[in-house]
Amino acid sequence: MKVIKEISLLREALRDKRKDGSTVGFVPTMGFLHEGHQSLLKRAREENDIVVLSVFVNPIQFGPNEDFETYPRDIERDEQAAYEAGVDFIFYPSVEEMYPHKAGVSLIVNSRTNVLCGAKRPGHFDGVVTVLTKLFNIIQPDQAYFGLKDAQQVAVIDSLIRDFNIPVELVPVNTVREEDGLAKSSRNVFLSEEERQQAPAIFKSLQKARALIDSGERNPEKVIAGIKEELDSSTSGEIDYAELLSYPELERVEEIQGKIIIALAVKFSRARLIDNIIVEI
Amino acid sequence: MKVIKEISLLREALRDKRKDGSTVGFVPTMGFLHEGHQSLLKRAREENDIVVLSVFVNPIQFGPNEDFETYPRDIERDEQAAYEAGVDFIFYPSVEEMYPHKAGVSLIVNSRTNVLCGAKRPGHFDGVVTVLTKLFNIIQPDQAYFGLKDAQQVAVIDSLIRDFNIPVELVPVNTVREEDGLAKSSRNVFLSEEERQQAPAIFKSLQKARALIDSGERNPEKVIAGIKEELDSSTSGEIDYAELLSYPELERVEEIQGKIIIALAVKFSRARLIDNIIVEI
Incomplete structure (x- = not known):
């Protein structure tokens, strides 16, 4: 080398x-x-x-x-x-x-x-x-x-x-994750111990969104509301954005169909973490 | 092929x-x-x-x-x-x-x-x-x-x-020219017969500019004035621009030194022709 x-x-x-x-x-x-x-x-x-x-x-x-x-x-x-x-x-x-x-x-x-x-x-x-x-x-x-x-x-x-x-x-x-689901990132080192324990909620909320879609939900707003609820209840992090868009065009959709991305950014005290899942209906 | x-x-x-x-x-x-x-x-x-x-x-x-x-x-x-x-x-x-x-x-x-x-x-x-x-x-x-x-x-x-x-x-x-000095261009076909006869004045005016510099002129404005005089007296074309700049930076100069370009664009009835010379002092 x-x-x-x-x-x-x-x-x-x-x-x-x-x-x-x-x-x-x-x-x-x-x-x-x-x-x-x-x-x-x-x-x-x-x-x-x-x-x-x-x-x-x-x-x-x-x-x-x-x-x-x-x-x-x-x-x-x-x-x-x-x-x-x-x-x-x-x-x-x-x-x-x-x-x-x-x-x-x-x-x-x-x-x-x-x-x-x-x-x-x-x-x-x-x-x-x-x-x-x-x-x-x-x-x-x-x-x-x-x-x-x-x-x-x-x-x-x-x-x-x-x-x-x-x-x-x-x-x-594909994204590589810690055992608890947190996406690997160079910025994870900036999480406090408490924040590190809360951070897996980011991926959990995305899994919850996928479960909602799997069970038939097609309204983007309802899926996003489910994510926010999950995050607010389990982390001190501030949601920077939570969006559901077509992929790879990244345009807003009225109804969930085709290939979509659900993406999140959450701000902790010294680190802003992002994660997403891509779902095809 | x-x-x-x-x-x-x-x-x-x-x-x-x-x-x-x-x-x-x-x-x-x-x-x-x-x-x-x-x-x-x-x-x-x-x-x-x-x-x-x-x-x-x-x-x-x-x-x-x-x-x-x-x-x-x-x-x-x-x-x-x-x-x-x-x-x-x-x-x-x-x-x-x-x-x-x-x-x-x-x-x-x-x-x-x-x-x-x-x-x-x-x-x-x-x-x-x-x-x-x-x-x-x-x-x-x-x-x-x-x-x-x-x-x-x-x-x-x-x-x-x-x-x-x-x-x-x-x-x-380097630019290829007709025998009378006119730079070759796809747009030359749009010149009227009279314009075609006048068009070599473009290169002549650039040669005049070079002669002025060779004889010691270092003031860009005086060189440009010489070009305009030559063109106005010998063509019906309208001068779109006549500029003297550093090359390749294409910045205006107060005094002629180093590598410079003198460049012209002249509008005829159906064709706009360009030409230039690069001079190194």
């Missing part, structure tokens, strides 16, 4: 490896790897000759009042985890390497963003698609792996790839 | 050809090929194993009052010219093939555009970088060839490629 910080050196290394027709699987991350990332790496390892992991906390996808500075970082631990997962190359660039000058051309996301996290984080997905476009152009992967925990991110990247004919296959991977 | 209209078929054909490490040179055009394009194709042919020509009149780079509908088209003649130039593949997609759905993600050009043609054609360069990003992703060329007649376009594409780390080398090619 090699850790590479320069774009030109990574390109050179991949060019050599690719000559024989080897396929490249790519897992983009902001580091501080947990089992969610491990499941992406495992899948990439199974399906490709070469696996590239990027570790880059992307400043332009954080808002001015968000946690860019305090986002958890631990490259040594990440290197160890990547090594164990069979990664071939870690791309670990500096902010300077990725953004050496003010950009003259910008990517703007116009759809699938005015809901869920996008509504609360203006410019966030512009930053996500910008860094991914750069990473795709640098690494030129055959397949790129993304966790469905950020289902809106997957929907936006699906749009990016189709709109610009990017020659990469998007592989969405 | 093959003419291919579908993205998937072009990708397949290029994948086969590229297996042995062949390099791909790409010349994007809106068709109606003239000797300017021929010089791009000639250069691409000399420097690459495979040459791809695209012929696509890109609707999204035309403004509502511009000449998208009447832009000259003649694919049979283009095929003949491409064949003679040794092109391997003509990519000739429909508008539907390139833009099958409303885009959810947009490219916006923020710099190098509020001058020259960009100032008069809001959104024009957004359309240019969008179609080029798509074409680069579809064709994945090693080198792409652009004429310096559209020097602002070259500056904007240079920014696009650097900002997004696009793995393609931009090759700028």
Whole structure:
């Protein structure tokens, strides 16, 4: 396994490896790897000759009042985890390497963003698609792996790839959970002990929503009300949003049908957690 | 030579050809090929194993009052010219093939555009970088060839490629001229006989500007005044702009130094012609 910080050196290394027709699987991350990332790496390892992991906390996808500075970082631990997962190359660039000058051309996301996290984080997905476009152009992967925990991110990247004919296959991977149902996240470390005990209520409320739909409920408002009731009664967290939308279009629906997503964000004292389920009727 | 209209078929054909490490040179055009394009194709042919020509009149780079509908088209003649130039593949997609759905993600050009043609054609360069990003992703060329007649376009594409780390080398090619100095252009066919006789004054005025600089003039305003005088006295065309800027940054300068561009647009009755020279002191 090699850790590479320069774009030109990574390109050179991949060019050599690719000559024989080897396929490249790519897992983009902001580091501080947990089992969610491990499941992406495992899948990439199974399906490709070469696996590239990027570790880059992307400043332009954080808002001015968000946690860019305090986002958890631990490259040594990440290197160890990547090594164990069979990664071939870690791309670990500096902010300077990725953004050496003010950009003259910008990517703007116009759809699938005015809901869920996008509504609360203006410019966030512009930053996500910008860094991914750069990473795709640098690494030129055959397949790129993304966790469905950020289902809106997957929907936006699906749009990016189709709109610009990017020659990469998007592989969405199911959310990995703790035994009590809490979705794995780098931000879970910021939960207090009490909050950590309450946090599984997020997934429980989503399971309750699914049960309601399974039993025939087709009114989105009633399903959302069921979620809010469950959460309010069992956590001190504040519901940031609870929405039921079509997927991947992320449009509001009058009646539950086809493929839908039920997605939640809950604010605790030092962490804002998200989770979702996708249901097909 | 093959003419291919579908993205998937072009990708397949290029994948086969590229297996042995062949390099791909790409010349994007809106068709109606003239000797300017021929010089791009000639250069691409000399420097690459495979040459791809695209012929696509890109609707999204035309403004509502511009000449998208009447832009000259003649694919049979283009095929003949491409064949003679040794092109391997003509990519000739429909508008539907390139833009099958409303885009959810947009490219916006923020710099190098509020001058020259960009100032008069809001959104024009957004359309240019969008179609080029798509074409680069579809064709994945090693080198792409652009004429310096559209020097602002070259500056904007240079920014696009650097900002997004696009793995393609931009090759700028000098403007090809008629014997009397008029820059070759698909739009020259729209000149009346009288206008055609006057049109060489455009390049003459640029040569006059260069002579002024060579003789020591360092004041941009005086150089521009010299150009306007020359043009007003010898053509019925209306000067759309005459500017002297740094290159490729396209910023106004107080004093002529370093690398600069002197660029002109002149409106005749049915054609708006552009030309420029780049001068290094």
